Structures are given as C-alpha cells and as structure tokens.
Amino acid sequence: MQWSWHPVQLSFYVASLATIIAFLIAVVSAFWMIQKDRKGKAIIETIFFLPLVLPPTVIGFFLIVIFGKNSWIGQAIETVTGGSVLFTSTAAIIAALVVAFPLIYQSIKTGFLSVDQTIIGAAKVDGANDWSVLIRIILPLSSRSIVTGLVLGFTRGFGEFGATLMFAGNIPGKTQTIPTAIYLAIETGATSIAWYYVLVSISFSFVLLLIINRMKPDQ
Structure with missing residues (x-):
C-alpha cells in the first residue's frame, strides 16, 4: 500500500x-420541531438520534437495504442515473450525512430554543412570517450553536468508518476515505502509512475542536 492524497x-x-x-x-x-403541538415529536426525535446509538454496521445495513437494488429507492436511482449508489462516493456522503445529522440537529435546535421569544413575538406583530423570522432573527441569534453543530457534524462525518465501509466500500482512488485507508494500512502491515493518515485526522480534528472551545463565552 502506498501513500495517497x-x-x-x-x-x-x-x-x-x-x-x-x-x-x-x-x-x-429543528424549526418545525420547536413549534408547539407537534404530534409524534418524541418518536420523530428518537428516530433522528438513533444513528448516535446504533452500531455503525447496523446503519450500514439499513443504508444497503434502503438504497440497494432490491428497494424501490435503489431501483429509481438506477433508472435515473444508470447505476447503483452502492460503492460510490455518493454512498460515502450518505453515510456521513446520516451519522452527522443528529449532532447538527441537536445543536441547531438548542440554539433556536435559546432565542428570546419576546423578540420573535415582536417580529410577528410587525407582520413577519415564519420564514422571515427564521432567516432574519432566529438564525443570526443562534449562530454560536450553529457553528458548534457544523463543526461537530463535520468531524463526525470526517471520521465515519463502519457504515462507510459497508455501504461505500474501501476502493482505493474511488471510495477510500481516511478511516478506511487507516484500516487497510493496518491490515496490510503498512504502519507508517497508517500513522500519516492518523496524524492528518488528529491535526484537523484538533483545530476544529479548538475553534469550538475558543467560541465559549468564558474564553
């Protein structure tokens, strides 16, 4: 195995x-969920957070079932694109999306709930509709939580391994990401190459987490 960018x-x-x-x-x-009297809110949020607790292999299994050739979604994709999504970079994106979403959602929801309701009420009295309130008031006032969610979600997607390996595979030059490259390097005894990828991953993750820490109010 050789080092590759x-x-x-x-x-x-x-x-x-x-x-x-x-x-x-x-x-x-998050904007939909913070509204009052949403039926089934607890069940929906439980589904949102499942990727945080499910084994990566289970997530990979469900992705294969949902997007595989035997599902109507997989068949529709194959009809439109002429090929399956499995073992492609798109599959890696979907896997990263699934595991990153809960972290991003929770941070954004927390930020939305922290916005003073009197400000929102005043805006609605002045004639602002829900989308105007979201874009002009809630999002700007939730910026700290949003950035935190984006960083956490990015690092989670950046380090995704199990679901990616099952759903996208580990094809060098096509679907091989840093985590799967480390796995292959260890399997083939290329420890020095594994170290390179490990150091890249640690360095980048360290920088992103440092950004979050410096954004804390007490910094």
Missing part, C-alpha cells in the same frame, strides 16, 4: 457535502 481529499469532500446537506435538513427540521 486521495483519501484525504475525499474525506474533506464527503464531510463537507454531508455537513451542508445535514445543515439544511436540520434547520428545517
């Missing part, structure tokens, strides 16, 4: 795109 580049690409998509979904979901 591709796993590093793919990991950044996968984590970045997964974080962006998860952020958009989380904003809409």
